[in-house]
Structures are given as structure tokens and as C-alpha cells.
Amino acid sequence: MTQQVDYDLLxxxxxxxxxxxxADAAGRGLSVLLCxxxxxxxxxxxxxxxxxxxxxxxxEHFEFRLVREALRERDILLAKAPHIITPLEFIMPYSPTTLRPAWLIRLGLFIYDRLAGNSRLARSKAINLHDNNYAKPLKSKFNKGFSYMDGWVDDARLVILNALAAREHGANIMPRTRFCSAQRHAKYWQVQLQNTINQQLFTVTTQCIINAAGPWVESILANTLNVHPQxxxxxxxxxxxxxxxLYDGDHAYILQHHDKRVIFVIPFQQQFxxxxxxxxxxxDDLNNVSISEPEIDYLCSIVNAYFQQSISKQDISWAYxxxxxxxxxESTDPTKISRDYTLELNHADDQAPLLSLFGGKITTYRKLAERALSVLQPFLPSMQPPWTANQTLPGGDFAQGDLQRFKQQLAQQYPWLPAQLVTRYAETYGNLASQIINNKQSINDLGQHFGQQLYQAEVDYLCKYEWAYTAADILWRRTKLGLWFSSTELSKLTDYIDSKAF
Ligand SMILES: Cc1cc2nc3c(=O)[nH]c(=O)nc-3n(C[C@H](O)[C@H](O)[C@H](O)COP(=O)(O)OP(=O)(O)OC[C@H]3O[C@@H](n4cnc5c(N)ncnc54)[C@H](O)[C@@H]3O)c2cc1C
Structure with a gap:
């Protein structure tokens, strides 16, 4: 049957x-199409x-399985993508008026450390906030606190890097392609897809379908597959x-609020x-999600309860x-709903399988992928064993995963590259940066400058190799240069992309 269908997996x-x-499936030898x-x-x-x-x-919601899996994944992912995933210290300021008693926080952190197992990250500790200037930006009542480690990730780039890994292993990655409908047969699916740029419809066949449409999972099942999930x-x-x-330093703050939630204040793009x-x-509309005034007030008010510097709507540079x-x-309280995931296999009447994903987190994506493929193993017996735990993602394969050293090497190798670009290229592309700067002798060789140190060579690379199609793809997902781009710079970039047929 395998020979007669276009793909093992869609x-x-x-x-x-x-x-x-x-990425996982293609590396196991399956033929894969992602739309x-x-x-x-x-x-x-x-x-x-x-x-x-x-x-x-x-x-607090006794999600020990999820927390343990996520903490174990934390170490794996830090090693897999050291250019875009880095350790991050969290400081939790404490005062007798903050919500949870100190003993409870200590207990929580103790369990957190234990569930992390033999982690490369430092264990949690109670701290004096006056050490390392942690207290400096905070209100004077905060003198004590706790410190623990987690990881920071450039989430959009983690997606791109996995797509690159998938393509390296032969997967066909098709952005701007909508899944429209599918007919189920005994051993395969016939699927109608639509190119959302030219609206052209086309058909492919596949042995299995995985519905990884995030918030759209249910609507895809109901509207295009006529399947009623459990x-x-x-x-x-x-x-x-x-x-x-709001402060100098590489650490983040975790702030408790009286509604029992926590919010994070995280260093972002050096200046934010x-x-x-x-x-x-x-x-509401999933294609048009935006922040509301009450949400802005909520976030500002929590920051203002902890920090000396007061913030308001006028200070916002960007929101998403x-x-x-x-x-x-069972719970209707959004804060209490599990962040775990469930995989639902549907192969009614022995027909071609459909696997749908409900829930999940960025942190657990790799493990989720392994589990999804193990569910489909009986249908795809040629599938090879799991392989992703010990392989770096594209660009992350530099000596000992040491990002600082990699930056120094990059600076030495390309002495003409401004320091700001060395940092940005290293933290965005890792050693894929060579695809942008190889064979260049000076900044002029990078071609047209669009502003904010975005040059033609980078734009060309992103459009040719990383599926970028619009200025927003480049400014908000492949990079975060949109934070600084002026409208004039944006028009220049848009005109350039439109003028080229990438
Ligand atoms: C505010 C917030 C904060 C979070 N913070 C964290 C965090 O710090 N750490 C963490 O681990 N997790 C975090 N998460 C959770 C994490 O972001 C999500 O679990 C994860 O991104 C979900 O990924 P996904 O691939 O399932 O869904 P998505 O990223 O939504 O991808 C689904 C895709 O399916 C596409 N699609 C839909 N319909 C079709 C169709 N018909 N044809 C083709 N494509 C279609 C959509 O366009 C979409 O791109 C957070 C989530 C939110 C909202």
C-alpha cells in the first residue's frame, strides 16, 4: 500500500x-507532508x-506527571538548541503580605528540584534580594525571596528550526497551504489542500493524518473530517x-498575585x-486575537505592586x-485547567488512522511527538526508533553548546561584522549564520540595508531557506526586528520582497 500513496503521514x-x-517522523524514515x-x-x-x-x-494542582516530564525535557532542549534556548534565573520576591507562606514556596521548590532529577541547572535557594541587586528595582518592602532556574526559548524560531530539521530529513513543509477536506478509505486518505496565495486546490494521498491544529483541532474534526472526538x-x-x-540584569521575576496566579517579568531583546x-x-475569532484594556490594566497593576517604577498603557512598545x-x-477556572496533553486515535471500522492532539506546551513538544509516533507505529511498521533526544536542532551544533564562545568565534572569523549583528546572528541562527555571511568580506557585501541592521543577505536567506514570504514573517517570527522598524523601513522591506520572486 505504501507505494500507492503520496505520503505516510500528513x-x-x-x-x-x-x-x-x-521532524521526528521524517528522521525515522517516513515520508511526511506538513500543511x-x-x-x-x-x-x-x-x-x-x-x-x-x-x-x-x-x-499546586498536583500535575506531577506533567511537571516531571517538562523538567526532564528542559535539559534535553537546552542541549538541543543552545542558540535559542538558554538558562534563565527566576527571582520570586517574598514579603509576609505576598500570597503564599514561605514554607509552602520552599516545599514547592524542593519538589520542583526533585522532579527535575539530575538537572544541569542550579537548584533553587532562598536568597537575600540585596545580593546581585535583585532588590534594586523593587519596592523597599521586598528584602527576601527565592531563586530557581528554568529555560528561555525563542518560541517562533524553535518552530522554524524543527521545520528545517524536518526538511533536512526529506519532509515536505508547506506553509500557506490550508487543509480543506479529506475522504477516508480503508488504507489511505485522499486530502484536498489549498494554496492560500493563489487559491489553487490540489489533492494528495496519505496513510495517516495527524491533526496538530492547536486551537483549531476541534473545528477541523467537525467541519472537514466529520469526526466526533471523545x-x-x-x-x-x-x-x-x-x-x-525595567531593570538591568539577565534574571526574570515571578510575581504572585492575590488571585493566586503568577506573572513573569522577563528580559527581552536586550532593551525590553x-x-x-x-x-x-x-x-471569539481565532485569527484575530488581541489584548484588551482590562488585561493591560491587570498586568500593569501587578508590576506596579512590586516595582518602584510604575508602568501604564503609554509605556507599551508591543503587545501580543x-x-x-x-x-x-472538570474545572471552568482557566488557571486550573491542566496544561497536559492527550492524543486521540480514531481509526473507526479499521479505516485509515487519524490522530488528534489536545493540549500541550512548547516545553513538551518533543516528547509529545515521540508519543504521537508510537501510537501510529502499528500503522507504519517501517518507522525507525526515536532519535530526537540527542540531536541538536539546525544551527545548534557548536562546541559544547557554549553560546558565549560561539559568539567570540563568530566575531573573530568575521571581524567586519558589527558586535550587535554578531550577537543577533548567533542568538537567532547559531552556526546557520554562515549561510548569510559566508564568502562576504565587508558589511557592504551584505547588500541593501533596510534599517536596524537588517541586510539583503539575511532577507534573501530567510525567503529562500526559511519559508519567509512577507515582511511580518521576517520582522515578527524569524526575528523580532519589528520592535524597532519604522514605517519607512517597513515599506522599503516590503517593496524589496515584492520585487523579488523568491
Ligand atoms: C499566552 C500563552 C503563554 C504560553 N506560555 C508557554 C510557555 O511559556 N511555555 C510553554 O511550554 N508553553 C506555553 N504556552 C503553550 C504553548 O504555546 C502551546 O501549547 C503551543 O504553542 C501549541 O502549539 P500547537 O502546535 O499545538 O498549536 P499552534 O501553534 O496554534 O499551531 C496550530 C497551527 O495549525 C494551523 N491550522 C489551523 N487550521 C488549519 C488548516 N485547516 N490547515 C492548515 N493549518 C491549519 C494554524 O494556523 C496554526 O499555526 C503558552 C500559550 C499561551 C497562549
């Missing part, structure tokens, strides 16, 4: 779960808090704001602080929102 959705499965209706990472997977974490807060989703909006940086998130039930596709459970 994956719907180019978020982290879809590309993670595509994404918009740009890769255009939805939830570029709108997260960007943490590779166990989720300290989930311990599980369902609760959609929960989360928003972040970005303001000029990223603040989030909210948790609100969402039933995403919708968590959470597996529906």
Missing part, C-alpha cells in the same frame, strides 16, 4: 507540535511566555506586554521587559496575545 498545523512531529494555513508559528507557538519550564504553579478543548486567551526594560500573562476564557488550546476538564 500533518495539519505548522505550530510547534506539528513541526516537532514532522500550515498561514506562516509557520503564526498562531499560539509564537505567542507564548517563551519559557522552557516545568511550571512551578502546576504543582475529548474537547477549552480555549484560554493569554496576553503579554513589552515595555522598555516582557510581562505576562493573563488567563481568560476565549470564544495567543489562545491556549487546553484539554477541557
Amino acid at each position: 500533518i495539519i498545523g505548522g505550530g510547534i507540535n506539528g513541526v516537532g512531529i514532522a 500550515e494555513q498561514h506562516d509557520l508559528a503564526s498562531s499560539t507557538s509564537s505567542s507564548s511566555s517563551k519559557l522552557i519550564h516545568g511550571g512551578l504553579r502546576y504543582l 475529548h474537547s478543548l477549552t480555549l484560554v486567551k493569554g496576553s503579554h506586554i513589552v515595555v522598555p526594560k 521587559s516582557l510581562i505576562g500573562t493573563t488567563d481568560l476564557p476565549y470564544n 496575545s495567543g489562545v491556549r488550546p487546553l484539554q477541557a476538564g
